[in-house]
Amino acid sequence: MNQLLKSIIENNRRYALEGKVASYIPSLAKANAEHLGICVATLDGKEFSAGDCDVKFTIQSISKVISLMVAILDNGTKNVFSKVGMEPTGDSFNSIMSLEVKNPQKPFNPMINAGAIATTALISGDSLEEKFEKIINFTRKITGNDEININEEVYLSERVTGDRNRALAYFMKSNKLIEGDVEEILDLYFRQCAIEGTCRDIARIAAMLANDGILPWSGERVISREVSRIVKTIMVTCGMYDASGEFAVHIGIPAKSGVGGGILAAVPRRMGIGVFGPALDAKGNTIAGIQVLQELSKELDLSIF
Numbered sequence: 365m366n367q368l369l370k371s372i373i374e375n376n377r378r379y380a381l382e383g384k385v386a387s388y389i390p391s392l393a394k395a396n397a398e399h400l401g402i403c404v405a406t407l408d409g410k411e412f413s414a415g416d417c418d419v420k421f422t423i424q425s426i427s428k429v430i431s432l433m434v435a436i437l438d439n440g441t442k443n444v445f446s447k448v449g450m451e452p453t454g455d456s457f458n459s460i461m462s463l464e465v466k467n468p469q470k471p472f473n474p475m476i477n478a479g480a481i482a483t484t485a486l487i488s489g490d491s492l493e494e495k496f497e498k499i500i501n502f503t504r505k506i507t508g509n510d511e512i513n514i515n516e517e518v519y520l521s522e523r524v525t526g527d528r529n530r531a532l533a534y535f536m537k538s539n540k541l542i543e544g545d546v547e548e549i550l551d552l553y554f555r556q557c558a559i560e561g562t563c564r565d566i567a568r569i570a571a572m573l574a575n576d577g578i579l580p581w582s583g584e585r586v587i588s589r590e591v592s593r594i595v596k597t598i599m600v601t602c603g604m605y606d607a608s609g610e611f612a613v614h615i616g617i618p619a620k621s622g623v624g625g626g627i628l629a630a631v632p633r634r635m636g637i638g639v640f641g642p643a644l645d646a647k648g649n650t651i652a653g654i655q656v657l658q659e660l661s662k663e664l665d666l667s668i669f
């Protein structure tokens with residue numbers, strides 16, 4: 365497996381040249397566009413990796429999967445989906461249009477920015493710190509990594525420049541789609557986006573989802589089989605934003621991307637995969653990382669369809 369991963373990384377490095385690192389969050393522009401790494405975590409606890417698999421990156425939108433799980437653990441599935449939908453938008457991840465024109469009752473799904481801000485707003489706690497502790501502790505548990513933390517520089521960089529997210533959040537507050545202190549909700553959202561990890565951490569979260577909610581390395585159940593099913597289904601339809609359809613056709617694995625260059629991909633009952641390559645395509649997905657997943661999916665016949 366290590367050999368296979370190594371050759372897939374080398375075969376696809378050239379695609380990074382066609383992408384660009386995210387720069388709308390200024391501190392992300394410092395990433396090395398040539399990095400490309402992968403880690404595979406199988407359900408019997410084995411891990412395989414290749415390329416730049418030890419480089420840390422901020423998980424960005426991959427955190428939407430984590431906050432969705434935490435919000436469901438806190439409120440139950442029914443309450444969460446009364447505030448956020450389950451439908452793909454076909455628009456970019458930070459689009460305000462679908463929120464205003466198409467469906468003012470609730471944001472379309474928890475994998476776009478508006479939906480994730482609404483989901484994060486549902487996490488309970490007496491203070492911002494307490495809510496964030498919940499998110500970070502859950503992340504540490506599902507990665508098996510107690511050292512998981514946030515990248516302070518990226519967090520501050522997004523907090524200073526995140527006016528599009530501010531616009532989405534204030535718009536939702538004005539429509540009573542979210543309640544409470546908007547700046548505090550945004551702060552929580554910016555922090556979760558700045559959680560830092562490696563391909564290995566992402567692969568482990570994916571392995572838990574692939575394993576129907578049980579941590580493969582300890583046998584502990586962290587979410588129900590039903591919640592794991594719902595999260596994976598939403599990843600299939602919405603996880604790659606407006607590229608979700610094409611990704612389902614070519615790769616066929618429930619996945620979630622982030623503008624830090626990561627993809628979390630959970631192959632039900634087979635393996636978790638973490639991929640990282642900061643050069644992005646026009647839709648904000650890692651350009652070489654998608655090619656890596658496509659080759660791996662073909663080689664190992666991973667499509668669920």
Ligand code: GLN
Nearest residue numbers: 424425457477557622623
């Ligand atoms: N923090 C980023 C934002 O809100 C996350 C977006 C992403 O990864 N697609 O814009």
